[in-house]
Amino acid sequence: MLEKDIEKILVTNEEIVAISKRLGKQITEDYRDKNPVIIGLLKGCLPFMAELIKHIDIYCQIELMGVQSYHGGTESSGNVKITKDLDVSIENRHVLIAEDIVDTGKTINVVKNLLKYRGALSVEVVTLLDKPSGRTEDFTPKYIGTTIPKEFVVGFGLDYDEFYRNLPYIGVLKPEVYNN
Ligand code: 5GP
Numbered sequence: 471m472l473e474k475d476i477e478k479i480l481v482t483n484e485e486i487v488a489i490s491k492r493l494g495k496q497i498t499e500d501y502r503d504k505n506p507v508i509i510g511l512l513k514g515c516l517p518f519m520a521e522l523i524k525h526i527d528i529y530c531q532i533e534l535m536g537v538q539s540y541h542g543g544t545e546s547s548g549n550v551k552i553t554k555d556l557d558v559s560i561e562n563r564h565v566l567i568a569e570d571i572v573d574t575g576k577t578i579n580v581v582k583n584l585l586k587y588r589g590a591l592s593v594e595v596v597t598l599l600d601k602p603s604g605r606t607e608d609f610t611p612k613y614i615g616t617t618i619p620k621e622f623v624v625g626f627g628l629d630y631d632e633f634y635r636n637l638p639y640i641g642v643l644k645p646e647v648y649n650n
Contacts, residue, residue, distance in 0.1 A: 481640035489615040494525025514570035516625040561589035575607035
């Protein structure tokens with residue numbers, strides 16, 4: 471049903487699983503004995519975070535934060551709104567933020583600074599997708615799944631107008647979908 475709206479697939483589900491395995495292994499090595507808190511940014515992080523944590527084999531905790539940066543369209547609004555705050559203190563904790571995509575870098579910079587201000591020992595970022603061509607802020611995630619060109623993508627957590635998050639892969643929509 472949803473597939474008819476997709477022009478092309480950029481990252482297949484098999485590739486996402488392989489990426490998650492690679493990143494999970496690296497995170498397992500880097501965070502051994504650090505008991506990190508992995509904080510997912512809602513809602514886009516959900517499928518990636520669920521896949522990633524299956525491949526992390528250390529003591530860690532999972533938390534979620536609601537952050538909104540796009541408001542229905544395909545361009546970053548520049549405003550970052552916290553829609554759901556953390557339920558726990560992250561003071562003196564190693565924090566790993568899990569993101570679906572880093573585009574301008576605004577969202578991640580705001581959240582990173584907030585968590586540092588609240589006393590986190592370290593704050594790093596793992597993102598499934600990186601779109602470096604969209605960057606307006608100086609930021610490079612420590613863990614990157616794969617780099618994509620400057621295109622608006624949907625699927626595996628990423629939405630257009632809150633739809634398509636449930637696609638099992640990352641794809642580009644047909645132009646007529648935007649024009650409807
Ligand atoms: P940034 O603040 O880095 O510009 O944007 C990060 C957020 O914008 C992501 O978490 C995601 O919600 C949204 N975003 C950025 N690029 C895309 C994209 O290509 N497709 C979708 N669906 N959302 C995107």
